[in-house]
Amino acid sequence: MSASPRLVILDTDPGVDDALALLYLRARPELKLLAITTVFGNADVETTTRNALWLRQRLGLSAPVHRGAASPLSGQRGAAPVHVHGQNGLGDIDLAGPPLPPPDAGAAHERMIALTRANPGAVTLVAIGPLTNLALALRAAPDIAGLVAGVTIMGGAFARGNVTPYAEANIHNDAKAAAEVLAAPWPITLVPLDATRSCVLSTSAARGAGGFVEAVTRGYAAAYAAHEGLDGCPLHDVAALVSLIAPELFTDRRNAVRVTQGGERHGQTRWTQHGTPARVLLEADGAHLVEHFLRSAAPL
Numbered sequence: 001m002s003a004s005p006r007l008v009i010l011d012t013d014p015g016v017d018d019a020l021a022l023l024y025l026r027a028r029p030e031l032k033l034l035a036i037t038t039v040f041g042n043a044d045v046e047t048t049t050r051n052a053l054w055l056r057q058r059l060g061l062s063a064p065v066h067r068g069a070a071s072p073l074s075g076q077r078g079a080a081p082v083h084v085h086g087q088n089g090l091g092d093i094d095l096a097g098p099p100l101p102p103p104d105a106g107a108a109h110e111r112m113i114a115l116t117r118a119n120p121g122a123v124t125l126v127a128i129g130p131l132t133n134l135a136l137a138l139r140a141a142p143d144i145a146g147l148v149a150g151v152t153i154m155g156g157a158f159a160r161g162n163v164t165p166y167a168e169a170n171i172h173n174d175a176k177a178a179a180e181v182l183a184a185p186w187p188i189t190l191v192p193l194d195a196t197r198s199c200v201l202s203t204s205a206a207r208g209a210g211g212f213v214e215a216v217t218r219g220y221a222a223a224y225a226a227h228e229g230l231d232g233c234p235l236h237d238v239a240a241l242v243s244l245i246a247p248e249l250f251t252d253r254r255n256a257v258r259v260t261q262g263g264e265r266h267g268q269t270r271w272t273q274h275g276t277p278a279r280v281l282l283e284a285d286g287a288h289l290v291e292h293f294l295r296s297a298a299p300l
């Protein structure tokens, strides 16, 4: 008999690669999606929540969608990266369809706490946006650190950032939240740009996949071609989910991580001797990860 699926809460800012992460999750029997929680990041939280509701309908998912933080713990939200994720956050694909319901009741961080307490030792939080909701959950209920099965985060950069030479977007968007989350005594797997940059879905593979994958990645791939000279687009957020199912595709290092706040290096992730060691996935077998994603992502 196969093992029972791992319970996942996906904290997300959809987002083109977030959409692909949901497409992947939907296809994997090893994972059971308990809830989708939203956060600002790739767009404002009204837009990322609308996108999560639209994706739930488009992908035929049944998990509740809970709206989360609209801005970082301190300071103003930065400008949305419309040059990467489009004006609508989903590569400017047509979002027409039946009317969308409102988000489900309960704030994102409150539902994270309630679902974690209701399933002690069984819930994995997978964060693929800024870490504000996770920090709010920890502040309100520090006990959840000892109750989660794990926390998997797409974020950070040890060699080179993407929004600045030093910082990766999810950490840079709320460096204070990231610092609190990375300092907490819970089992963290960090999936930084160092690994995800090698997981590139080429434009020809996206065209081969057709349908939703091709449409949603078109503008995103054009942005990566213009800004990073890539042929295709990195599957940052997909890689975080793949690490739960195919850990053999990654090379890891166990070390505590801290986050720089303020100044030119704001949002940089650095090694430290102090605090809880995280499992940091520093390299990925990108070619096999992309193959694995394409095998999983049923045509849509």
Ligand code: BDR
Residues within 6 Å of the ligand: 015, 016, 017, 018, 042, 128, 129, 154, 162, 168, 169, 170, 236, 237
């Ligand atoms: C991360 O930032 C967002 O733009 C992506 O969705 C991903 O989560 C990559 O730096």
Ligand code: CA
Residues within 6 Å of the ligand: 012, 013, 014, 015, 017, 018, 041, 042, 128, 129, 237
């Ligand atoms: Ca994201």
